[in-house]
Amino acid sequence: xxxxxxxxxxxxxxxxSSTSLSAYVADVEKVTGRHPNVKSMLTPMSTIxxxxxxxxxxxIREMHEAPFLxxxxxxxxxxxxxxxxxxxxxxxxxxxxxxxxM
Amino acid sequence: xxxxxxxxxxxxxxxxSSTSLSAYVADVEKVTGRHPNVKSMLTPMSTIxxxxxxxxxxxIREMHEAPFLxxxxxxxxxxxxxxxxxxxxxxxxxxxxxxxxM
Amino acid sequence: xxxxxxxxxxxxxxxxSSTSLSAYVADVEKVTGRHPNVKSMLTPMSTIxxxxxxxxxxxIREMHEAPFLxxxxxxxxxxxxxxxxxxxxxxxxxxxxxxxxM
Amino acid sequence: xxxxxxxxxxxxxxxxSSTSLSAYVADVEKVTGRHPNVKSMLTPMSTIxxxxxxxxxxxIREMHEAPFLxxxxxxxxxxxxxxxxxxxxxxxxxxxxxxxxM
Numbered sequence: 001x002x003x004x005x006x007x008x009x010x011x012x013x014x015x016x017s018s019t020s021l022s023a024y025v026a027d028v029e030k031v032t033g034r035h036p037n038v039k040s041m042l043t044p045m046s047t048i049x050x051x052x053x054x055x056x057x058x059x060i061r062e063m064h065e066a067p068f069l070x071x072x073x074x075x076x077x078x079x080x081x082x083x084x085x086x087x088x089x090x091x092x093x094x095x096x097x098x099x100x101x102m
Numbered sequence: 103x104x105x106x107x108x109x110x111x112x113x114x115x116x117x118x119s120s121t122s123l124s125a126y127v128a129d130v131e132k133v134t135g136r137h138p139n140v141k142s143m144l145t146p147m148s149t150i151x152x153x154x155x156x157x158x159x160x161x162i163r164e165m166h167e168a169p170f171l172x173x174x175x176x177x178x179x180x181x182x183x184x185x186x187x188x189x190x191x192x193x194x195x196x197x198x199x200x201x202x203x204m
Numbered sequence: 205x206x207x208x209x210x211x212x213x214x215x216x217x218x219x220x221s222s223t224s225l226s227a228y229v230a231d232v233e234k235v236t237g238r239h240p241n242v243k244s245m246l247t248p249m250s251t252i253x254x255x256x257x258x259x260x261x262x263x264i265r266e267m268h269e270a271p272f273l274x275x276x277x278x279x280x281x282x283x284x285x286x287x288x289x290x291x292x293x294x295x296x297x298x299x300x301x302x303x304x305x306m
Numbered sequence: 307x308x309x310x311x312x313x314x315x316x317x318x319x320x321x322x323s324s325t326s327l328s329a330y331v332a333d334v335e336k337v338t339g340r341h342p343n344v345k346s347m348l349t350p351m352s353t354i355x356x357x358x359x360x361x362x363x364x365x366i367r368e369m370h371e372a373p374f375l376x377x378x379x380x381x382x383x384x385x386x387x388x389x390x391x392x393x394x395x396x397x398x399x400x401x402x403x404x405x406x407x408m
Contacts, residue, residue: 006146006147007147008147008148010182012218012280014216014218014220014223014225015220015221015222015223015224015225016218016219016221017219017220017221018219019186019188019218019219019277019278020199020219021218021219022196022199022200022202022203023203025200025203026200026201026203026204029200029204030204041145041146042197042200042201043143043145043148043150043197044108044143044150044193044194044196044197045108045109045110045148045150045182045184045196046110046145046147046148048145048146048147053367053370057363057367061359061363064359064387064389068391073223073390073391073392074223074388074389074390074391074392075387075389076216076386076387076388076389077385077386077387077389078282078384078385078386078387079383079384079385079386079387080112080147080382080383080384080385081370081381081382081383081384081385082147082380082382083370083380083381083382083383084121084379084380085374085379085380086121086379086380091146092146094124094146094147095144095145095146097122097124098124098127098128098131098144099128099144100124101124101125101127101128102128102131102132114320114382116318116320116322116325116327117322117323117324117325117326117327118320118321118323119321119322119323120321121320121321121379121380122321123320123321155265155268159261159265163257163261166257166285166287170289175288175289175290175325176286176287176288176289176290176325177285177287178284178285178286178287178318179283179284179285179287180282180283180284180285180384181281181282181283181284181285182280182281182282182283183268183279183280183281183282183283184278184280185268185278185279185280185281186277186278187272187277187278188277188278210350210351211351212351212352214386223390223392224403226400226403226404226406226407227407229404229407230404230405230407230408233404233408234408245349245350246401246404246405247347247349247352247354247401248312248347248354248397248398248400248401249312249313249314249352249354249386249388249400250314250349250351250352252349252350252351284316284351286351288325290325295350296350298328298350298351299348299349299350301326301328302328302331302332302335302348303332303348304328305328305329305331305332306332306335306336
């Protein structure tokens with residue numbers, strides 16, 4: 001089985017006139033629905049993804065385009081990838097490991 | 103009422119011999135329990151915080167020390183602050199705004 | 205002597221109507237000139253700082269306010285701190301160590 | 307001409323027993339030498355890249371593998387992309403715009 005990674009992504013349009021960005025974030029989020037192989041979790045600060053590195057990079061590439069399709073002229077995208085190859089980690093196993101130690 | 107911000111923080115020790123960091127993350131997470139004025143949510147990639155900027159910076163300062171207290175010699179801390187002053191945003195209101203638009 | 209850390213900071217106003225942010229970045233950057241104890245380096249993506257952790261956090265707190273003083277209603281600030289306590293690292297020593305190994 | 311973006315990347319191995327990571331960073335940095343179409347600048351906290359989005363993503367994919375090739379079991383990679391499509395920005399033009407306003 002191919003190794004899966006956990007990643008976090010934030011896609012933000014800059015210079016949008018309104019400080020409210022939720023309509024852009026909703027469009028970015030809809031992209032994840034078209035990639036059923038990648039697990040996705042929306043948080044108040046980001047979207048967290050779980051899947052193979054190649055699937056996730058392809059998904060993020062598409063999420064990054066979403067604000068441009070809605071008219072934005074500048075997009076800032078931040079990605080954080082946690083790739084562990086000694087064990088098979090998941091979003092759930094990471095949370096579980098921390099909770100057990102608390 | 104003082105303005106609250108939403109922040110995200112990741113505190114990671116470097117050069118720890120083991121790839122498993124959950125014991126360190128648990129110690130970092132325990133610090134949030136000592137700051138009841140700041141709301142806290144653990145995600146698989148970070149801790150998200152809601153409170154006044156000064157409370158949150160004091161809390162993060164303490165979270166950053168936790169791995170050193172456990173023996174780490176190098177700590178990498180990342181912080182992302184979302185500070186909106188035209189409306190009073192919360193973790194819940196941010197999620198809500200995105201969900202309504204989806 | 206107190207330990208110094210290397211930090212990186214990006215302060216971005218959201219919802220500014222113009223995609224050009226350089227006037228805001230210039231204002232953020234001017235704050236570093238008022239903190240002569242902290243070394244500062246402007247890069248095309250961030251400002252890198254070297255100083256004690258307390259000096260740097262006080263400086264970043266002030267940088268984060270700068271766009272609000274210019275009229276912004278929402279500011280996104282990202283900070284990355286590299287705190288090494290086994291040796292005294294500097295911006296220059298970090299670059300030097302990588303170059304020697306290349 | 308295809309649009310170019312400015313990106314910043316940090317590739318860090320976790321659980322390496324030594325707090326010194328410069329040998330890993332040097333290996334990551336060498337990857338940029340094999341992509342002459344992408345401009346690259348090493349800073350004390352990151353590598354900054356300028357090129358088309360597709361070239362940069364392919365390069366970062368390869369940089370992310372470098373620590374695994376050297377024996378690391380866990381790698382944390384952070385990417386920040388600044389993609390502006392109303393004008394053609396470069397590392398140099400971004401710095402210049404800020405300096406003019408200071």
